[in-house]
Amino acid sequence: MTIIDGKLISAQVKQELKEEVEKQKANGGKIPHLAAILVGDNGASETYVASKIRSCEEIGFKSTLIRRDSSTTEEEVLEIIQQLNEDDDIDGFIVQLPLPAHINVDKVIEAIEPRKDVDGFHPINIGRMAKGLPAYISATPFGVLELIKRYNIETAGKHCVVVGRSQIVGLPMSILMQRNTYPGNCTVSLVHSRTQNLSEITKQADILVAALGKPEFITADMVKEGAVVIDVGLTRVVDTTKKSGFALKGDVKFDEVAPKCSYITPVPGGVGLMTVAALMYNTLLSARREIYK
Incomplete structure (x- = not known):
């Protein structure tokens, strides 16, 4: 069993990006600029945004953080998005989710200029990807794709089961794993909360991607011997033994499932760190106008 080290791979990606930015700067090119909109006081969101801003500093990007309290209206958020859409110095920006309940998430995402949608959530980017x-x-x-690639995990002809159908992870993951490329060329099953006999399907998976947001939902009896298990889940669970008062749990019951796996990602230290690295990569592509010419 091999533990997929997201910390190591994300550090490699960041170092590669840093070198690219230094070359770009030396040649008189534009320094990538990422902005983040943070609305409300969600503790997890605070942590995620701080990590993204810190990564910008490490790599050599410019960054801008726009904070608003939870009473901010939907109209005010849309106005900020429009300003960022029109700001030529901003290469990409994100709206940190979740948003307060009174703000329509779909409306906010659709207001983002697709050329600056470095989170890849806009329907145009999802459609183009498909x-x-x-x-x-x-x-x-x-x-996730980058982890698979850097560990040279074979995907062609494998059965990939994605648990969870969110537009942010599950749906795009299922599309990407069946594409005629590497990683890809899998036979893909997308299962979710309404799937009958879910564990019978997960036990068929050569590659199991857990992305449903339920702590330790995937247990050993749901995984076949030798499977590759990618745990996308990240939930704060109350833990009075911790100084912080909580522990981070994935969707996979790691200690129970890991002995059966050929490869597995831990939580923390797995996919989460790669998410930030991927965001930085998308921002560099945006600064170079490599997606939308």
Whole structure:
């Protein structure tokens, strides 16, 4: 059993990006500029955004953080998005999710200029990805692909089961794994909360991607021997033994499942770190105008 080290791979990706930015700067090119909109006081969102801003500093990007409290209206958020859409110095930006309940998430995402949608959430980018056209791939699926690639995990002809059908992870992951490329060329099953006999399907998986947001949902009896298990889940669970008062849990019951696997990602230290690295990569592509010419 091999533990897929997201910390190691994300550090490699960041170093490669840093070198590219230094070359770009030396040649008089534009320094990539990423902006983030953070609305409300969600603790996990604070952590995620801080990690993204810190990564910008490490790599040599410019960054801008726009904070608004939870009383901010939908109209105000849309105004900020329009300003960023029109700002030529901003190469890409993200709206950190979740948003307060009174703000329509779909409306916000659709307001983002697709050329600056480095999170890859806009319907145009998802549609282009589905057709195999150049697009910003959603950061988490992109990170998963990079882990598979860098560990030289075979995917062609394998049965990939994706658990969870969110537009951010599950749906794009299922599309990417069946494409005629590497990683890809899998036979893909997409299962979810309404799937009957779910565990019978997960036990068929050569590659199992867990992305449903339920802590330790995937247990050993749901995984076949030798499977590759990618745990996308990340949930804060109350843990009074921790100084922080909580522990981070994935969708996979790691200690129970890991002995059966050929490869497995841990939580933390797996996919989450790669999500940030992928976002940085998309921002560099945007600064270079490599997706939308």
